């Protein structure tokens with residue numbers, strides 16, 4: 001199997017599945033070297049792909065990881081990212097966080113004039129949202145993508161995740177809270 005190393009083809013795959021899933025907006029693949037200028041060019045570290053929305057949807061990919069995936073594995077990773085958008089995971093997390101800040105904070109603290117706690121509360125509730133919402137959405141995106149592409153997703157995604165394990169996958173506090181371990185995702189996919 002040839003590695004997918006063709007941006008035009010990769011964008012075609014994204015657009016095909018985006019249309020199939022009825023998603024609006026423009027999607028663009030962004031390939032980055034280790035996602036950071038700080039990383040040495042030969043270092044084996046990567047962040048797992050993720051999607052950001054800034055006017056259009058940017059699907060962020062580490063260059064080495066992109067080059068290591070074959071077409072089926074790349075497609076599985078894209079389906080996982082599109083599932084997050086389709087299921088409105090980013091919006092749901094934001095609404096949950098806003099709810100905590102607007103409702104819970106005002107109910108718990110404001111009657112006591114605890115305005116000083118607002119920033120620590122906002123940070124804590126953000127970390128809580130990552131753990132209680134985003135972490136679950138990782139499994140939910142896998143489940144959605146598996147149901148959409150029943151014949152191929154499971155095997156291809158497990159293979160893509162196994163390839164990610166070969167890198168020193170970067171774990172900062174945000175990715176630790178918001179993502180289950182690669183092992184947990186593989187196990188959940190294999191058990192389903």
Ligand SMILES: [Zn+2]
Pocket residue numbers: 080081084137138141
């Ligand atoms: Zn995800």
